[in-house]
Amino acid sequence: MFFFIVSLAFHLMFIVSNRIIYYNPTDTIFHLTRIVGLENVWQSPVNFTTFAHHGTAMNLFYPWLTLYPAYWLYSLSRNLVWAYHVYCWLTTFATMLISYWGFHTLWPKRERAIVFALLYALNPYRISDIIARGALGEVIAMTFLPILLVGICQILRRDPRRWYILTIAMVLTAYTHNLSLLMNAVVILVALLVTWPRMTDRKVRLLALLKAGAASVLLCLPSLLPMAQWSRTNALIIPSARRVYSTPLGQLLTATGLTDAFTNNIGLIFFVIMIMLLVFSRRLTRMDCILLGTAVLLFWTTTTLFPWSWLSWTPLIKIQFAFRLNCYISLLLAYLAAKNYPPLTQPHRPWLPWVAILAVAGLMVGTDLTMTTTAYARAANRQVVLTNKRLAYLTHYYNHHDYGNAHYRDHPSIIDKNIFKLHNRRAWPRNTITPNTYTMRIANDSTTPAVFTIPVYHYAAQRVTVNHHASRGVLNKSGTTDVLIPPGKSVVRLTYHYDRLMLASVAAALLTLAGLPVLIRRQII
Structure with missing residues (x-):
């Protein structure tokens, strides 16, 4: 109930506004068109009424399963603006619940798990993805990063028998956002290399990692296999980049930069958290120091100081924008802050931790609302107000070339x-x-x-x-x-x-989904 109220406190102003603020260029109209285009997704990979009637196979090349609840809301209400805002709110609410579960699984301390959930779900980068970039696919994918964190920790550091948690994270991401899936795979590889020198039971843990990977591939066949087949038979327009765009450090560190939704950074609160963790790093455990060092390194890669040109020959160039790494920075900093803040429990003040939690909730919601209203004011000259009447036209005649021939x-x-x-x-x-x-x-x-x-x-x-x-x-x-x-x-x-290939891949995934719980419960795999 607490997460329900806090998440609604931020999103309520959007839900009741009955409008969407659109900035050009952003992805807002693209994802709204995708929602409308899911009308016939069970019958065909192409919806001719959307994307200017050019028959773009968007539902095949851009994962849609986790977006489908947004279409449910739209089909029930016939109000696309309301459906979009309610779906964003429910995504934030789900992110809080998953974050709480993730932290509590690793460290069963209720108050700290709540703090982590608040920090991560309301982190400024995630909010800027909603209000400024309109990057709904990335926002949904961020919901599953706490599951990814738990899955990696279980396989590489704790109980490798719980490898299926990593599978859940990867499968949910695969049905949400392809680029996030690639980035998560790189994160897993880096985590394996970092923990390898001190890893115990290496064979068992590597086998668990292989199990998670194999199960993920089987469950993701309906998303990956037809896409690969159609890409092989057609030369497609695939979103790509010849370089990775980053932000000058000076721009990131200014007061404006740290509170501006259009700068796409971790925000002032998370920057302060990073500095405080560095100051008190001697009090951190060895693993926490590694996580903090990773967060600082990732922050460096988002600036122009990092030589991305050296990596132009690697798949990492596909991220296109270095600020996309802010999702991992926010995850690590929120985790470290929640795990290491001083204990507040006192015998004569049992209410103190809850006051602190309310303060964190108020701080995050207040900061996000301030950032939102400031962004609207600063970018008023390039705002477009989207209403249902306007979207009835735009979602049908928006001409998007990605994944065309x-x-x-x-x-x-x-x-x-x-x-x-x-x-x-x-x-x-x-x-x-x-x-x-x-x-x-x-x-x-x-x-x-x-x-x-x-x-x-x-x-x-x-x-x-x-x-x-x-x-x-x-x-x-x-x-x-x-x-x-x-x-x-x-x-x-x-x-x-x-x-037939698509139908066969669906059958294989469903059989895997039905069989995995039985095999895991009987400890066959």
């Missing part, structure tokens, strides 16, 4: 101007668009079959009918679809389906 770059006008062509001349068919189907009525006035170019991305699992007979779509030089139509009037229909 790479040939689009050579001939962008077909997609960007929504151009149909017949006989290599512009045509204007009559279109009927539903989430599952794209139907066009067109007349071929010549006496020979003609190529009809449709501004819909071509993927491997496309199905085409012409006059209700099966036909074939062909990938053209613009990355869209060509269909051969006969003379006279034609009805052309495009659909997409989940192929």
Whole structure:
């Protein structure tokens, strides 16, 4: 109940506002469009009514399972603004509950677990991801980092028989955000290398790590395998970067920088926590010192002082923005602060710890609300207020190119101007668009079959009918679809389906999900 109230205290102002503040460029409209596009996700990987009707296979290439509750809220209320804000609130509430469980699992001290939950769930970087960047995928992925922390600790330091906790963290992340999954894998590798010299029972722990990895792969097959298959058969536009963008140290350390949501940093409170932990580092355990050193090192990597160019040949370049590492910095600092603050329990003042907890809650909520209102004021000149009426248009006509065919770059006008062509001349068919189907009525006035170019991305699992007979779509030089139509009037229909590989991967994952608890309970694995 306490976490419910505290999380609502921050999000209530957004829920009752009935609007979303959008900053350009951010990911807000992208994720709102994704929510609307989940309408037919159980029938097809493509929703033709969203992303400007270009048939982008967003639901296949961007994990959606943990976002689906947002669609439930939207489908029940038909109010996208309300559904978005309520979902963000529930995500914060869930982050608090998971954080409390995670800390309490490692250190069964109730008050400290509450402090950790408050610090981590309301950390300024996470809040800036919500209000400034609109990076909903990363926000959801941060919810599962405490589970990742527990899973790593259990395998590498404590009870390797609880390897399945790490599996849970990786699977939830895999169905949320691909980049976060890659970053978590790197974190696990680094943790293994750091703990290796003093690790006991190495064979047992390595075997537990392999079990967690194998189980994660099997459970993630519906997300990873079809995506890999479609990526192999189509050259796609994949979000990438040739360098990692970081922030000058001076900008990060200014009072404005540490309280500005658009600076994307750990915030003033967490910076003070880091300094205090460094000052009193002699009182920390060896492992806590390693965690603190890791947090400081990660903070360094978010600044321009770190030579990211040296790592341009590694997969780490895919993070694109160094500030994405702030999620791990915030996790480590919140953990160390909650674990090492001085004990407040006194025989004659049993209420003192709870006063401290209320103070932490008030400080975090107050800081986040101040940061939010300040951000709104500073960026008023580039604000766009999104209402349900406006979103009814934007979520259907937002033209997003990621995961479209790479040939689009050579001939962008077909997609960007929504151009149909017949006989290599512009045509204007009559279109009927539903989430599952794209139907066009067109007349071929010549006496020979003609190529009809449709501004819909071509993927491997496309199905085409012409006059209700099966036909074939062909990938053209613009990355869209060509269909051969006969003379006279034609009805052309495009659909997409989940192929046998997708269905087989779902079956394998469900069998794994059903069998794992039994095998673990009987100590077979």
